[in-house]
Structures are given as C-alpha cells and as structure tokens.
Amino acid sequence: MxxxxxxxxxxxxxxxxxxxxxxxxxxxxxxxxxxxxxxxxxxxxxxxxxxxxxxxxxxxxxxxxxxxxxxxxxxxxxxxxKPAVIDIEEVKIVDVDLKEIFEDIQKNYHKRYYDQPSLYDVTYKAKSFSNNKLYFLVIADAKLWSKSNAYNFRDGFRKKYDDILQMQLNNVKYLKSNSKGVFNAKTNEFSHAEMGDYFFSFEIYRLLLTMNTKNTKFSGRLLSDDGEEQLISMRIKTENGINIEGEMHYNKADKVITYFEVLHQQTGLAPYKRKNTEGKEYEFQFGDVQLIYDFYKKDGKYLPALKKTVSDKFFIRYDGKEEERKSTTETIYHTFSKSDKKGLEPRIDFTKSIWENIPVKEDKESGILLSREEQAFLNEN
CATH class of the missing domain: 2.60.40.1120 (Carboxypeptidase-like, regulatory domain)
Known part of the structure; x- marks a missing residue:
C-alpha cells in the first residue's frame, strides 16, 4: 500500500x-x-x-x-x-605520517575539541533512494545533547546510549514516504557503532584499528600548506577488501582536524544474510560510505558544525529481485550552548527510526531550504 x-x-x-x-x-x-x-x-x-x-x-x-x-x-x-588552486610545481608533495596525527588526536581529543555537556539546535535530514529513485525524506528541527562530544565506549557496549547522546524532535517539517515496491530492509539491530558514527572520535578510533590490522597499507600526502592549515590526502587499503580514501584539513598550530571527508569502499566484502523486522530473510551487500565531519573554533575549543553520511551502492536481494540502495543523513549544528549532565526530556529512542519518535511541537523558525529534487518529490501525488 x-x-x-x-x-x-x-x-x-x-x-x-x-x-x-x-x-x-x-x-x-x-x-x-x-x-x-x-x-x-x-x-x-x-x-x-x-x-x-x-x-x-x-x-x-x-x-x-x-x-x-x-x-x-x-x-x-x-x-x-574562488577555488583553492594547488600548484603541484610550487608545493612539494611530501609524505605525511597519518598514524602519528590520528594517535595524537585520539590521545588529546578532550583537550582540543570541546568536551563538556553541550546543547545544540540542529537540523536533521535523511533521504533514501531505491534504484536511484527518491522514496523517503524527513527534515526536522531538533535539539541535540551530548555529554562530552566524544564517544564513550563503556556506555556504548552497555547500550546506555542516553548517557552519550540525546535528541529531541521539536518540529518535523517534512516527512514523506512513498515505499510502494520498496523492500523493507529494516532490522531490529542497533549496535554501539551506529551511535559511534555521530562522533568524530569514534571514526579516529576506527581508522587506527584498521591501520593496525595485519597487512593493512596506508599513506598520507601533503597537498598544500598555507602556513596555518594543511590539506592532506589519505589512503588505506586492507587485506579483506576495504579501501579508504579521503582528505582532511589539519590545523598545525592547534593540532586538530578541522574538516574530514573520507570514503569507505566496501564493495569487496562478501554479502551476508539478514532478517528484516517482519522476519523475512534477504541478502545484504555492502557498498560505499562517505563520512564528512566539519568543525569550527569557539573560545579556544573546536565544536561540531556538520556530520554527514552518504551510503551508496548497497544491494538488497530477495525473492529473485535486486534493489540498489542509497541514503543520506545529515546533522547541521546551528547553535551551541553549554548544558548540564541531565540532558533532554522527552527524548527520542535511538533504537527506533528517528521518524517513529513523536516530536515536541515548538513554534520556532527553521533555516531549511529544499532542493529542487526534494521539492519535486514532495509535490508528487
């Protein structure tokens, strides 16, 4: 239906x-x-x-x-x-020790990125595509609370997600689902890694874990250096078929990554069986995942500005059929204020889909603009 x-x-x-x-x-x-x-x-x-x-x-x-x-x-x-022109002849491309940078950031994360309870006004957006056709869109105003702006592994493994991150939906601006002919691939699974994806510190941990895996090869190259910030490319290749490529902006004085964009290429991984919420079995094939983290400096510490995930080339196979899936989730941190350790009430249940949680109705303006593609989808009968 x-x-x-x-x-x-x-x-x-x-x-x-x-x-x-x-x-x-x-x-x-x-x-x-x-x-x-x-x-x-x-x-x-x-x-x-x-x-x-x-x-x-x-x-x-x-x-x-x-x-x-x-x-x-x-x-x-x-x-x-104006594009930032990189003159290869003027900038000597040199090797960069990626592992040294990541280990230093991991060790000093709480000193350089803001690490106290925080409250943000955010825009949450999610889109899903099946065979390149948009079939789901949600855009919402929300409040997001973080206890330390970093992932807590102890609470994550114990599934105490509310002690790490909380979200409250203020206004669901747009929510449209046109799922006719789209296979329900949602499962009852929710792992600590899904919560970890909200935090850049978790991505640093994951990259170091990958780099320390046997037979993994990695390299970093300095592409440009304006005296204050460096543009560094990175490549990581694992034995099991995962390739990671991307770029980052590294502030030399503050020793922080201010912008990070990386693509996890996972199409080389073998497919495996899953069951959806209705108990129907299907085959799941990994694709590519692009992660973007953006930060800005305020009062000497770095705060999150944007977190975006783009999943592409994922395949769902069932009953002799195949669907290619793509999805985008984006969180924009519009405002920041200091908070306490109590968090938000009410708050959403992260083990459910975001849009399954009931929003708190608030009368407030929202800085959301639809793209032509999104407007066309909403205008469909």
Missing amino acids: KQILIFSLFFSILTYSQKIQILDAETQKPVSGARIILADQLVYTNEDGYAPLEAAAKGFEVSAAGYKTFKANSYQDIISL
Whole structure:
C-alpha cells in the first residue's frame, strides 16, 4: 500500500526573508555544503547552493572544501567562491605520517575539541533512494545533547546510549514516504557503532584499528600548506577488501582536524544474510560510505558544525529481485550552548527510526531550504 506522510507542507519552506546563493567563481555552478558562520549561528547551503540568510546579516564567513574562505562585510544575494588552486610545481608533495596525527588526536581529543555537556539546535535530514529513485525524506528541527562530544565506549557496549547522546524532535517539517515496491530492509539491530558514527572520535578510533590490522597499507600526502592549515590526502587499503580514501584539513598550530571527508569502499566484502523486522530473510551487500565531519573554533575549543553520511551502492536481494540502495543523513549544528549532565526530556529512542519518535511541537523558525529534487518529490501525488 502506498503511504504518504507530509507535515507542514507548503510550496516553500523558507522562513527567512532572504536567501543567499553560493557559486563557483569559475564555473558559476552552485556550491553545495558551503558553510556560513554568523555571530550566533551557522547554516549550510543545500544541493542548489542556497542558504537562508537575513538581509541584515553582516560580518559573516563563507567556506567550502576546495575553495578559498570569503569574509563578507554585509549581505549579498550571490557570493562566488574562488577555488583553492594547488600548484603541484610550487608545493612539494611530501609524505605525511597519518598514524602519528590520528594517535595524537585520539590521545588529546578532550583537550582540543570541546568536551563538556553541550546543547545544540540542529537540523536533521535523511533521504533514501531505491534504484536511484527518491522514496523517503524527513527534515526536522531538533535539539541535540551530548555529554562530552566524544564517544564513550563503556556506555556504548552497555547500550546506555542516553548517557552519550540525546535528541529531541521539536518540529518535523517534512516527512514523506512513498515505499510502494520498496523492500523493507529494516532490522531490529542497533549496535554501539551506529551511535559511534555521530562522533568524530569514534571514526579516529576506527581508522587506527584498521591501520593496525595485519597487512593493512596506508599513506598520507601533503597537498598544500598555507602556513596555518594543511590539506592532506589519505589512503588505506586492507587485506579483506576495504579501501579508504579521503582528505582532511589539519590545523598545525592547534593540532586538530578541522574538516574530514573520507570514503569507505566496501564493495569487496562478501554479502551476508539478514532478517528484516517482519522476519523475512534477504541478502545484504555492502557498498560505499562517505563520512564528512566539519568543525569550527569557539573560545579556544573546536565544536561540531556538520556530520554527514552518504551510503551508496548497497544491494538488497530477495525473492529473485535486486534493489540498489542509497541514503543520506545529515546533522547541521546551528547553535551551541553549554548544558548540564541531565540532558533532554522527552527524548527520542535511538533504537527506533528517528521518524517513529513523536516530536515536541515548538513554534520556532527553521533555516531549511529544499532542493529542487526534494521539492519535486514532495509535490508528487
């Protein structure tokens, strides 16, 4: 049966009086995922390069991976970012000890990244595709509480997830599911690793674990160095068929990774059997997972700005059929404030799907802009 659920559906979700578009200065194409830091909040551009911004905005900073940072004194409808040109002849490409950097960050994580109870206003977005067709979309305003902004393995293994991270849904702006013909691959499984994915410290731990595995090869290369920040590429190849490639921005003075983008290529892993929530068995084939973590500095410590996961080329096989799956989850940390160790009440149950939790109705504006693809999906009958 075709199911369609839509909350607060209007032609446009824009609640701000203005919006800004960020373009590539050379190609004039939209720059998605560009970060705009204002005095008391931050926003990101959507897939079409748009972000909500008041006309009174001034003294803000626009940055994006692969581009030079732009500092704006006042509001502009369009800002063009210049690509960060890397001249191979001028920059001597040298090897970088990835393991040394990761081990140092792991050892000093709580000294360099903010490690006290924190409360954030966030936007949570999730999209799912089957055979390249969008069939599920949820966008919600939420509050996110973290006890230490790092993953606690002891609580994770004991399944005490509420002692690590809590979320409260304030407003589900959009929720639509058109699952006709889409196989239900959801299981009752929820591991500590799924909670760990919210934290960059967990990814550092996972990379070091992989690098210490027998016959694993890895390398790092310095691509550019502007005196303050380095752009470093990384490659990790394991014996069991997992390849990891990516780039990171490393602040030399603070000894922190400020931006991290990596692709876990897992298509070489063998498929295995799973059972969905209805008890139906199917074959699950791993695909590729891209992870993005973005941070900004405030009062001497680094705070999370964005966490994004893109899963692609996953295959579900059942009853002689095959579906290719792709999904995206994104958490944008708009505002930050110090908190206590109690957390949120009510709060969602992470062992359920996010959208299965009942939202708290709050009357507040939201800096969410739909992309053309998302708007077209919501407009479908």
